[in-house]
Amino acid sequence: MNHKFSDSNQIGVVSTFSELLNTSFLGPMNSVCWYRDLAGDFKEIVSKLQLEQNITEVYPETLLALRLSEKGHIAREVILSDLRLLTDFGASPSLNLIKNYHRDEELDFISTDVYSYHVDRSPVATDTFLCTYYGAASDILPNDQVKQKILIPQIREKLKELHEGSEAEFEAFLSEHYFDLHYQPKPGAKATNLGLGHLWKLAVDHPRQKVLPCVHRAPVENDGEYRLLLIC
Template sequence: MINTSHSDAQIYCVTNFEELLSTPFQGEINAMCWNRKLVGDFSEIVKKLTLNENIQIVHPKDLLELKLSEQGQLAREILLNDFNVLKAHGASPTINIIKNYESDDAFPFFPTDVYSFHVDRSPIATDTFLCTYFGASSDILPNSQGTQKILIPEIRSELKKLYGESDEEGFESFLSEFFFDLHYQPKPNTNPISLGNGHIWKLAIDHPESKVLPCLHRAPKENTGENRLLLIC
């Protein structure tokens, strides 16, 4: 089971898929979790899929073509069911095998890759769903424990140098255009919350109709020699 005792009012736990899909975010809640203990061998799926790139999309037909043990078949059934339920809900899920994400070193003082705590943004009302079946799992951070990086004086000063003009309105547009405003720095002595393996999460994102703060999250540093199996949409 995932330990949410240290996340105060941010996380709401549900008991089934339907509740996860239908329950709206409200108040301080911007993360929902269907706590599950899965059966099956997901590592077998990871080992039997060929990875030609650092991140590879796995299509349902790819899974169906695998020759798996009984435990591997149980894992495949769960994975395909999760995919199909989300798709039927109107989402666009993808199944990924991940060796590692690309790191961003264009601005050493301000990385904007997914290893940095960030929020997702969309022009339309939607949520982020994700589940790590195997490998290192993502983290979330209570909003009270993060500071928007563009508000940190020394970082803001460097960004203004990068922008190179004195137009304040243009500077704010620059921050948004290059996604600097989506990233957050953990405060001292923070406690990121691991999303664990097998649990399906729904995270609030920044969109025009949202009534809650977007959820701060980051991808994990991968375990050496171990690919991740992730469903996300």
């Protein structure tokens, strides 16, 4: 299969949902892409949805109530099919209309919001699935092109100044406040943009995970444009 992701050993590429589920992460490969060139007018769907807050969950019944053109109808069927596939698999997908996420501006030397490169953590064996149908798409980075922010000396020192407990409690403090989930790109790091319409599976940090979790970030939204994102 010819595609722009073929030269990355971080990414496995498949052509069906079944392959997406059944392809295991291995070595540096901690993301799998069901590569698709979707038909349909997703912009029309976004234009007819109502934003109620900065992130608004869109339910199937809301989609079904929209009056759409033929191309809009095709796009809606794609989204409903993806929601069904993931739900039947046992996941809990959420379709979100996004104006913007909350920005963490409390500390000027480290950010813990989703715009910062980070990994997902779960106490149970799971994966992150996501697909951007419209708007700006997320980025991922190979693990050898990032450094954990808490290991950067200047950041670590400032975090120690914030921490009021003993040295032994410091690592727990880093974890409790999610500082340990965030990463800094190394000089020359080359991100992969996840693009539109592809359904991705990303490795999560959990006790049974055999590979490093996938480092990713939410994009800065395009001016005046909402994102339509499926995630679970």
